[in-house]
Amino acid sequence: MSQITDPSRFGVTTTSEGQSVVLALRGRVENQAAFQLGAILDSTIDGRPESVILDLSDLDFMGAAGMVAISNAERRLVDLGVSLTVRSPSVLVNRLLAMMETAEETRLERALPAHGHLGPEDMSSTFAVSERWASSMSSTDPRRVSALPADPDVVDGALRLVVELTRSCVSGADGVSVSLLRHGRLSTVAASDQTIMAMDADQYATGEGPCVDASLEGHWFHSESLDTETRWPSFIPRARVLGIKAILSSPLKAFGQPVGALNIYSRTAETFEIKDQETAAAFAQKASVILTDAGAGVSEMQMASRYKEALRSRNIITMATGVLMEREGIDQDKAFTALLRLSLHHGESLLRRAEAIVLSTIQTESELPSGANG
Amino acid sequence: MAEDAIDVLNTYRVEAGLSHGELWLRYFELGGMSSGFELETFLYGLVTPAPRDHDVIAHALNERFSELGGDHPVAYLGDVHEN
Numbered sequence: 001m002s003q004i005t006d007p008s009r010f011g012v013t014t015t016s017e018g019q020s021v022v023l024a025l026r027g028r029v030e031n032q033a034a035f036q037l038g039a040i041l042d043s044t045i046d047g048r049p050e051s052v053i054l055d056l057s058d059l060d061f062m063g064a065a066g067m068v069a070i071s072n073a074e075r076r077l078v079d080l081g082v083s084l085t086v087r088s089p090s091v092l093v094n095r096l097l098a099m100m101e102t103a104e105e106t107r108l109e110r111a112l113p114a115h116g117h118l119g120p121e122d123m124s125s126t127f128a129v130s131e132r133w134a135s136s137m138s139s140t141d142p143r144r145v146s147a148l149p150a151d152p153d154v155v156d157g158a159l160r161l162v163v164e165l166t167r168s169c170v171s172g173a174d175g176v177s178v179s180l181l182r183h184g185r186l187s188t189v190a191a192s193d194q195t196i197m198a199m200d201a202d203q204y205a206t207g208e209g210p211c212v213d214a215s216l217e218g219h220w221f222h223s224e225s226l227d228t229e230t231r232w233p234s235f236i237p238r239a240r241v242l243g244i245k246a247i248l249s250s251p252l253k254a255f256g257q258p259v260g261a262l263n264i265y266s267r268t269a270e271t272f273e274i275k276d277q278e279t280a281a282a283f284a285q286k287a288s289v290i291l292t293d294a295g296a297g298v299s300e301m302q303m304a305s306r307y308k309e310a311l312r313s314r315n316i317i318t319m320a321t322g323v324l325m326e327r328e329g330i331d332q333d334k335a336f337t338a339l340l341r342l343s344l345h346h347g348e349s350l351l352r353r354a355e356a357i358v359l360s361t362i363q364t365e366s367e368l369p370s371g372a373n374g
Numbered sequence: 375m376a377e378d379a380i381d382v383l384n385t386y387r388v389e390a391g392l393s394h395g396e397l398w399l400r401y402f403e404l405g406g407m408s409s410g411f412e413l414e415t416f417l418y419g420l421v422t423p424a425p426r427d428h429d430v431i432a433h434a435l436n437e438r439f440s441e442l443g444g445d446h447p448v449a450y451l452g453d454v455h456e457n
Contacts, residue, residue, distance in 0.1 A: 292396075293393045294395070310399055333425070333452075337450075337453065337454060340429060341454045341455070344454055349440075
């Protein structure tokens with residue numbers, strides 16, 4: 001899935017549309033390309049355009065560094081009162097822009113018009129999403145049942161993006177990490193550098209620290225200045241040795257239960273202001289959604305039983321649809337609509353109504369012999 | 375809520391407090407045939423679902439709203455009110 005035989009080159013075409021500068025991106029935006037994108041955006045902004053349109057329709061991949069470049073440009077543009085339009089962002093880019101609390105001034109233009117929610121057109125060619133996250137979900141049989149929980153690699157990739165975005169958006173953040181409870185133990189799944197990795201490891205080793213407490217207790221812990229900190233006496237001296245002066249740990253939750261923490265470290269004391277704490281909390285909340293989506297913290301047994309239950313319901317609904325098809329002589333779609341209608345009419349869930357329909361056939365059949373005898 | 379917003383289904387999903395995964399499971403439960411990824415493209419308005427698919431999503435959301443004590447705000451495309 002990560003083997004790319006023909007890596008598409010990053011490129012930008014600059015054109016103008018009325019008073020707007022249009023930057024059409026193509027290929028993959030990661031690493032070096034993200035720096036190039038940042039430089040191009042900067043020079044575009046230096047030209048003081050009236051508005052900037054970023055066309056992502058030919059984009060193959062947008063990495064975190066690319067998102068950071070866009071986010072930085074966005075902040076400059078907002079300061080200058082210049083509007084930014086992001087055209088045809090993919091599902092993932094959309095989510096990330098939302099995660100970065102995209103300024104209200106920024107417009108997101110999807111590939112499709114907003115009207116006509118029912119159309120025969122095949123829209124699948126109008127959006128190009130090939131980010132690793134998205135492609136890993138769509139590359140296999142689209143009808144496979146195991147779309148949940150997400151591949152741990154995909155989750156870790158998403159959490160690495162969260163780390164990178166947090167680091168660039170929280171002022172004073174010198175290092176960021178995400179710790180997660182896996183198999184009953186805390187471990188670091190994403191970290192911005194080795195010092196931060198060591199910092200987390202020290203907390204796991206001593207069994208104390210803001211990261212450990214946030215992960216277990218489910219609320220945030222903030223050590224404004226390690227020089228005066230009295231909590232966590234075994235861990236704090238180790239952090240001081242590595243030059244850390246302030247730590248902010250926000251809890252990550254899946255299904256409302258604490259499963260880890262988003263940790264932000266700074267070499268400057270009293271650096272995290274209310275606004276930074278809010279940003280950290282917002283990122284932690286978004287990361288929590290990713291974890292809940294991925295079924296983190298849910299045991300395989302629990303997940304398996306949910307699938308089993310879902311599969312059972314689905315079978316009953318399919319059977320009931322079949323019964324209605326035969327009874328009414330209608331096609332599958334009409335039979336589903338009929339089932340919906342019955343469910344709404346009786347004020348019951350679709351499953352309850354389907355069960356009643358399936359049950360009615362069993363009763364009819366069992367009544368047959370007595371009917372024949374009588 | 376703007377009924378004609380391209381991502382109206384996603385707005386309902388957020389309002390119903392369902393994660394993408396949870397909504398997909400409920401959709402699957404009701405007979406939905408699309409993958410989680412395809413479901414997201416429907417929610418965000420990137421791809422238009424078939425009428426049946428739309429109604430399965432609408433009903434998954436409406437059943438959730440019922441559980442929360444609300445009514446059925448998501449409109450169906452099929453004729454669910456005849457007779």
